[in-house]
Amino acid sequence: MTYFSKEEKRPKRIGSVPGHLVINRGREEGNSRLYNDYFSDNPTYGANLFRRRFRMQRSLFLRIVDAVREHDNYFVQKVDSVGRIGLSTLQKVTAAFRMLAYGALADSTDEYVRIEVYGDEYLRSPYTDDVARLLQKGEERGFPGMMGSLDCMHWEWKNYPTAWAGQYSGRHGGPTIILEAVASYDLWIWHAFFGLPGSNNDINVLQASNLFDNLTQGITPPAHYTIQGKNYDVGYYLADGIYPKWTTLVQTISKSEDKKKQYFAMM
Known part of the structure; x- marks a missing residue:
């Protein structure tokens, strides 16, 4: 079966999203490099290095690739809205495994795998419209200015x-790895x-x-709300006492x- 495909020649198009910098990440070149390095008949890195870097044998990895692609249509390579071939199944699954194996951030795989931080919708900071919606929901529930909940958990x-x-x-007791996450009322993970x-x-x-990096640089979306007649322009997260x-x-x-405050403290 084929995991590697080349893009056919198509007319060049320019993105038109206001305020967005369009970066040509070279998806096809990244896919070609990934394929030649690990999955070709004569790969650059042999079986020993594959096992070390992917933490499994290549045959098992390819079985997982097939199973994931059959289970979730997201992992199937598609053509995007401007006619360009999207990320390959190998690129998507490799990025996911690198995060799991090395505890890497999503965008740290971008330079090699050429994945675009899983698109514009997932695992990202809130946009202006998102902030407005979160503030509205927080106020409806008695917490004006609330952006979501912050906590860590051990894996x-x-x-x-x-x-x-x-x-x-x-x-x-035993070894664990920590996950820090911010989630909103609808269980959307923003960080x-x-x-x-x-x-x-x-x-x-x-x-x-890097949770507050954008805030310290002054580039976060506006978060305007009022509590007891005082205006605020920075949202907050619910957290525990530590x-x-x-x-x-x-x-x-x-x-x-x-009783209401006791329940909140329990949550």
């Missing part, structure tokens, strides 16, 4: 390298930072992540006698 690492066991072991050792806590992870007392974080209410 158990079963087949960890013995040499790394110490730095990845924390209070959970994900994955891969820090389980010996860290939520504060260490927050200091290392997080620092920043204006962008609102913590739980401890020892409250109000």
